[in-house]
Amino acid sequence: MEKEQDLALVHKTKEGDKDAFCELVQKYKRQVYFMAYRMTNNHTDADDLSQEAFLKAYESIGNFKEKCSFSTWLYRITVNMTIDHLRKIGTKQTFELDENVSIRKGHYVDNPIEERELHKEIKKAIWSLPLEQRAVVELSILDGLPHREIAEILGCPEKTVSWRLFQARSKLQEKLDIYRGGE
Amino acid sequence: MDCQEVKTMLSDYLANSLKSNYNEEIKEHLAKCQNCADSFKKLVETDNIIKLTANEEPSEQYWNNYLPKFKTKLDRVSTLRLSNPFRIFVPKLSFAFNGVLIISLIIISAFFYKNTQQMKSLRYALNQQKEEISSQTTPGIISPIIVSKQDIEKTTAKNVKLFSEMEDMFPNTIQWVVTSDEQIELGLSRNTMAEKIVMKDIKPIFLKFNILKLSETPEIVSSANMMVLNGNEVNTKMWGLSKKDYTPYRYHCLPILRTDGKIDLRVRISLDGASLETDITAKEGDKIELGRIRKDNAEYSIYVNVISKGVDIVKTEDTGI
Numbered sequence: 001m002e003k004e005q006d007l008a009l010v011h012k013t014k015e016g017d018k019d020a021f022c023e024l025v026q027k028y029k030r031q032v033y034f035m036a037y038r039m040t041n042n043h044t045d046a047d048d049l050s051q052e053a054f055l056k057a058y059e060s061i062g063n064f065k066e067k068c069s070f071s072t073w074l075y076r077i078t079v080n081m082t083i084d085h086l087r088k089i090g091t092k093q094t095f096e097l098d099e100n101v102s103i104r105k106g107h108y109v110d111n112p113i114e115e116r117e118l119h120k121e122i123k124k125a126i127w128s129l130p131l132e133q134r135a136v137v138e139l140s141i142l143d144g145l146p147h148r149e150i151a152e153i154l155g156c157p158e159k160t161v162s163w164r165l166f167q168a169r170s171k172l173q174e175k176l177d178i179y180r181g182g183e
Numbered sequence: 184m185d186c187q188e189v190k191t192m193l194s195d196y197l198a199n200s201l202k203s204n205y206n207e208e209i210k211e212h213l214a215k216c217q218n219c220a221d222s223f224k225k226l227v228e229t230d231n232i233i234k235l236t237a238n239e240e241p242s243e244q245y246w247n248n249y250l251p252k253f254k255t256k257l258d259r260v261s262t263l264r265l266s267n268p269f270r271i272f273v274p275k276l277s278f279a280f281n282g283v284l285i286i287s288l289i290i291i292s293a294f295f296y297k298n299t300q301q302m303k304s305l306r307y308a309l310n311q312q313k314e315e316i317s318s319q320t321t322p323g324i325i326s327p328i329i330v331s332k333q334d335i336e337k338t339t340a341k342n343v344k345l346f347s348e349m350e351d352m353f354p355n356t357i358q359w360v361v362t363s364d365e366q367i368e369l370g371l372s373r374n375t376m377a378e379k380i381v382m383k384d385i386k387p388i389f390l391k392f393n394i395l396k397l398s399e400t401p402e403i404v405s406s407a408n409m410m411v412l413n414g415n416e417v418n419t420k421m422w423g424l425s426k427k428d429y430t431p432y433r434y435h436c437l438p439i440l441r442t443d444g445k446i447d448l449r450v451r452i453s454l455d456g457a458s459l460e461t462d463i464t465a466k467e468g469d470k471i472e473l474g475r476i477r478k479d480n481a482e483y484s485i486y487v488n489v490i491s492k493g494v495d496i497v498k499t500e501d502t503g504i
Contacts, residue, residue, distance in 0.1 A: 018254075051252065051253055101241050122232060122236050146198075162195050165194050
């Protein structure tokens with residue numbers, strides 16, 4: 001049903017209805033922003049990348065063949081743009097919490113300073129993974145997407161997704177072991 | 184199913200990506216095996232820690248401004264580039280204007296008719312190439328094709344049309360179409376991480392990297408990264424190596440050609456964390472061992488094969504029309 005609604009908006013966009021596309025932006029802005037934010041750990045970059053991803057989707061919507069869902073296609077554009085961006089900036093990275101972003105009420109630790117430190121350590125651990133494993137962690141663990149859809153987004157077989165996730169989890173488990181059992 | 188098998192499947196089990204019969208087997212196993220149940224608990228706890236980062240959130244004001252900001256950007260996009268060739272805009276203007284429009288359409292039609300023949304030869308050549316690609320390459324390999332300028336104009340509308348036609352011929356493989364004054368490049372890849380490059384007057388060289396696993400150990404490399412450091416940076420590529428010992432990889436790069444026809448390459452190869460950087464001088468047809476990389480208990484030998492220079496697959500006569 002949701003896919004059909006999206007496709008109806010896509011068809012309207014293809015006919016030149018900008019408002020229809022804006023409805024899609026409104027619907028997917030959070031997912032697209034967070035995908036870019038969690039991979040870049042930078043609010044400004046995530047804002048730019050997500051807006052550019054929507055613009056690119058709008059400009060190339062004529063090429064969207066509807067073989068997959070609109071959201072998958074949009075994710076694919078966002079992931080590719082983010083990976084391109086990350087390759088350009090290289091390995092320079094800060095793990096401090098971006099000043100434009102705050103932490104919603106968490107239950108893991110009570111102390112806000114400790115909480116920020118914990119977030120920093122988690123990001124460090126995720127950042128230490130190879131880029132494609134990081135993308136799988138983002139799409140699977142944080143966005144909860146099924147392997148089939150992740151495979152479509154990343155353009156690789158499902159087994160590769162499965163293997164990358166297995167490897168990423170093993171590494172993260174080792175790095176984050178000291179924080180387990182905090183709940 | 185033994186504990187070792189179960190442990191390798193726990194990640195998929197947690198992601199709910201296993202077939203239902205496996206799901207049941209693992210569920211039953213976890214109920215009776217404390218060791219595996221503990222491993223599963225660790226996985227869940229690690230996931231929960233990672234999910235804490237999902238609590239980071241920009242302000243409400245940011246979200247309120249998101250769409251207006253996008254609309255402003257969207258308004259700057261003057262024309263919507265659509266690949267649908269049947270979308271025709273008919274202005275309701277004066278008779279004279281419509282007359283000019285019709286004449287223009289006739290001229291454009293004549294232009295397109297001329298190019299139809301060229302498109303046919305291009306399609307034939309690409310079909311030939313397609314067969315070659317399917318038989319010789321594995322998924323995820325970039326195989327750029329160079330097409331001479333006469334075949335296709337470089338206008339955006341034409342590129343979109345070309346892109347659309349190419350995509351129909353190579354489902355899920357066309358990643359980019361780029362034109363320069365001298366040539367058009369088509370990027371064929373199933374991997375969406377392919378990047379693009381436009382270079383004038385330089386023909387690309389294809390390097391085929393071979394990774395040969397020397398020892399019989401169960402370790403598998405999850406990612407490999409090849410980079411030519413002294414060429415014009417073209418693309419880096421990562422992919423998962425399968426259990427096969429021998430995985431070919433074709434790299435599209437533009438290294439510096441020497442006057443004696445040889446190329447100097449400085450190459451960096453990374454297999455997961457382990458990397459190797461080396462300088463070589465090679466000529467077309469050479470197959471050279473770049474070095475060996477040891478990762479965990481396995482040793483990998485890396486070869487590079489300089490396959491060929493870029494090939495013009497379509498050569499049409501300029502009819503002078």
